Amino acid sequence: MEPILRVNDLHVSFRARGGEVQAVRGVNFEVKKGEAIAIVGESGSGKSVTAQSIMRLLPSPPSFVKQGTIEFMGRNLLELSEQEMESVRGKDIGMIFQDPMTSLNPTMTIGHQITEGLIKHQGMDRKAARERALELLRLVGIPNPDTRFGQYPHNFSGGMRQRAMIAIALSCNPALLIADEPTTALDVTIQAQILRLMKDLQERFGTSIILITHDLGVVADMCDRVIVMYGGQVVETGSKWDIFRHPQHPYTRGLLRSMPRLDQPKGEPLIPIHGTPPDLLVPPQGCAFCARCEEAMEVCVDHDPELAPVGGEGQTAKCWLHHPFAKEVQA
Amino acid sequence: MSVSTVTKTENGFRPTGASGGPLLEVDRLSKFFPVGGGQTLKAVNDLSLTVAKGETLGVVGESGCGKSTAGRTIMRLYEPTAGETRFEGRNIYKLKGAELKKLRREMAMIFQDPYASLNPRFNITDIIAEPLDIHGIAGSSKERKRKVEELLELVGLRPEHANRYPHEFSGGQRQRIGIARALAVRPKFIVCDEPISALDVSIQAQVVNLLQELQKSLGLTYLFIAHDLSMVKHISDRVAVMYLGKMVELAESSELYANPKHPYTQALLSAIPIPDPQIEAQKERIVLSGDLPSPINPPSGCPFRTRCPHATEKCAAEAPEFREVKDGHWAACHYA
Numbered sequence: 001m002e003p004i005l006r007v008n009d010l011h012v013s014f015r016a017r018g019g020e021v022q023a024v025r026g027v028n029f030e031v032k033k034g035e036a037i038a039i040v041g042e043s044g045s046g047k048s049v050t051a052q053s054i055m056r057l058l059p060s061p062p063s064f065v066k067q068g069t070i071e072f073m074g075r076n077l078l079e080l081s082e083q084e085m086e087s088v089r090g091k092d093i094g095m096i097f098q099d100p101m102t103s104l105n106p107t108m109t110i111g112h113q114i115t116e117g118l119i120k121h122q123g124m125d126r127k128a129a130r131e132r133a134l135e136l137l138r139l140v141g142i143p144n145p146d147t148r149f150g151q152y153p154h155n156f157s158g159g160m161r162q163r164a165m166i167a168i169a170l171s172c173n174p175a176l177l178i179a180d181e182p183t184t185a186l187d188v189t190i191q192a193q194i195l196r197l198m199k200d201l202q203e204r205f206g207t208s209i210i211l212i213t214h215d216l217g218v219v220a221d222m223c224d225r226v227i228v229m230y231g232g233q234v235v236e237t238g239s240k241w242d243i244f245r246h247p248q249h250p251y252t253r254g255l256l257r258s259m260p261r262l263d264q265p266k267g268e269p270l271i272p273i274h275g276t277p278p279d280l281l282v283p284p285q286g287c288a289f290c291a292r293c294e295e296a297m298e299v300c301v302d303h304d305p306e307l308a309p310v311g312g313e314g315q316t317a318k319c320w321l322h323h324p325f326a327k328e329v330q331a
Numbered sequence: 332m333s334v335s336t337v338t339k340t341e342n343g344f345r346p347t348g349a350s351g352g353p354l355l356e357v358d359r360l361s362k363f364f365p366v367g368g369g370q371t372l373k374a375v376n377d378l379s380l381t382v383a384k385g386e387t388l389g390v391v392g393e394s395g396c397g398k399s400t401a402g403r404t405i406m407r408l409y410e411p412t413a414g415e416t417r418f419e420g421r422n423i424y425k426l427k428g429a430e431l432k433k434l435r436r437e438m439a440m441i442f443q444d445p446y447a448s449l450n451p452r453f454n455i456t457d458i459i460a461e462p463l464d465i466h467g468i469a470g471s472s473k474e475r476k477r478k479v480e481e482l483l484e485l486v487g488l489r490p491e492h493a494n495r496y497p498h499e500f501s502g503g504q505r506q507r508i509g510i511a512r513a514l515a516v517r518p519k520f521i522v523c524d525e526p527i528s529a530l531d532v533s534i535q536a537q538v539v540n541l542l543q544e545l546q547k548s549l550g551l552t553y554l555f556i557a558h559d560l561s562m563v564k565h566i567s568d569r570v571a572v573m574y575l576g577k578m579v580e581l582a583e584s585s586e587l588y589a590n591p592k593h594p595y596t597q598a599l600l601s602a603i604p605i606p607d608p609q610i611e612a613q614k615e616r617i618v619l620s621g622d623l624p625s626p627i628n629p630p631s632g633c634p635f636r637t638r639c640p641h642a643t644e645k646c647a648a649e650a651p652e653f654r655e656v657k658d659g660h661w662a663a664c665h666y667a
Contacts, residue, residue: 157622188393188558188602189599191604192618220611258533258535259606260564262605272534272540276501
């Protein structure tokens with residue numbers, strides 16, 4: 001199937017006092033129609049910067065795109081004017097943020113915030129927009145939509161606010177929904193509600209989803225394909241089955257090993273990944289994970305490996321261990 | 332009410348201290364906050380539990396369930412509205428002056444946010460040595476320096492870190508500094524309030540392993556407050572589940588996870604996504620409807636009844652008693 005989004009060799013940096021923070025360093029991936037992909041990684045891995053670059057939400061300065069293209073339905077989003085971009089945001093791509101309290105406008109009613117996009121992008125009149133907004137509130141499971149329509153964000157609980165944000169993001173039937181840690185600020189029982197809602201909506205409307213998260217459990221529940229980021233780069237991609245069952249990059253393996261699991265007997269100490277992520281002000285010359293990797297070889301220090309096909313179908317990993325020569329060395 | 336005074340662990344039975352009594356007994360503890368308009372927020376409502384010496388008791392629950400307030404009241408950072416907390420047999424709310432100050436050396440706390448809990452204008456030596464200075468046990472400046480270096484080494488940091496400032500450290504390292512500071516006065520009991528929630532996944536395991544090593548080598552007792560149930564299961568001997576200021580279930584940790592009795596615990600456990608697509612595909616998830624009710628005006632009877640899939644009229648009329656439903660397994664549900 002034709003991808004609706006293709007990110008090619010994206011480099012995004014920030015100008016900081018000490019120099020240039022290279023937050024995203026050569027990211028490639030694509031999203032097919034109706035597909036849910038997850039981008040997982042720790043803080044500073046570049047996952048949110050990637051998402052915000054797609055929406056062109058990063059303030060510039062200090063941020064700037066050094067290189068790369070973001071093709072969305074045939075157009076390079078990086079070349080659009082701010083005005084053209086405004087019609088992409090909200091209409092073609094919807095976004096859900098981590099903290100619904102800071103991303104909703106506290107001075108506008110929820111109803112106003114949902115109808116704003118409908119009036120602007122769909123050319124609806126106020127009455128039609130209100131009808132559609134009430135329908136959306138019902139769709140995302142907010143009881144008493146008539147009352148809720150006229151209320152402000154502070155009248156909503158955390159879970160309800162996140163539902164309202166999903167209603168806003170979906171109001172214009174976007175082809176792509178970017179959800180940046182949508183449930184991180186919520187409790188687990190509320191998280192389960194929101195994830196189920198997003199999954200239902202994806203199945204019903206065929207919306208593509210990019211889910212950005214650090215929680216591998218959420219990924220296993222929600223997504224088809226997984227992209228693992230580390231130090232501003234994609235280090236592994238694959239179907240969720242391959243990523244969880246046959247992870248090929250030492251970082252992915254380490255991440256899965258370091259988490260206690262509810263379904264496993266306890267007693268064994270956890271196996272942590274030692275050290276800390278690299279400083280992207282001075283990114284390592286070789287593999288970004290090299291300094292923390294137990295399987296690092298000499299080549300890893302100075303030479304950055306390519307993202308190359310490994311193991312399962314469509315699975316790729318950025319690691320020298322998968323280079324044909326590495327096997328000879330090990331053997 | 333007494334909850335089992337002997338705890339079963341992987342290593343067999345663990346006695347509860349030399350005197351046979353538990354290290355900490357919380358007896359019908361309540362903490363209410365006035366919120367104006369004559370209303371009160373019942374953050375902790377009639378909580379009872381015991382913690383044996385050398386044990387880790389996990390406390391889980393969602394935001395607003397009162398777990399942090401419970402931890403702080405047990406530390407006497409808050410004065411209770413009712414009830415007692417006995418530490419080695421003494422009611423801590425009755426202590427005054429020198430006795431209270433002595434108690435302060437026996438209990439310590441590790442906080443959630445390693446960015447907010449360290450004074451940015453103090454260097455690491457002063458942060459770690461502050462409790463020593465307050466209690467007048469720092470000794471000469473040479474001794475003070477040596478003690479700080481020992482503590483840094485204990486938590487896996489290097490002595491040369493002593494002269495740096497908090498902003499020079501990562502989240503995981505800051506949490507280690509917070510732990511060193513908590514250990515400075517050689518406490519017996521530590522309340523860990525979400526000590527790893529602000530850390531990245533790959534760093535969480537480092538800190539949890541450190542806490543467990545320290546417990547073993549120093550014989551510490553932990554009250555481990557968290558919302559990450561997988562981590563709580565991993566670290567705790569027993570786990571208490573709280574909902575709207577009340578304890579709804581308490582059991583040995585593998586028993587609680589294998590055999591939850593309270594419908595809230597069942598829903599909570601089923602809501603946790605497990606990083607395994609096979610299990611996720613097969614899992615029947617209990618999705619609770621609705622939000623957490625306000626602790627200002629909690630529902631009558633059982634606090635969970637408004638979201639409980641099994642609630643009956645009895646649940647609205649009568650508050651269920653917290654009772655032992657099985658050996659060492661307690662639950663507050665009419666139908667458990």
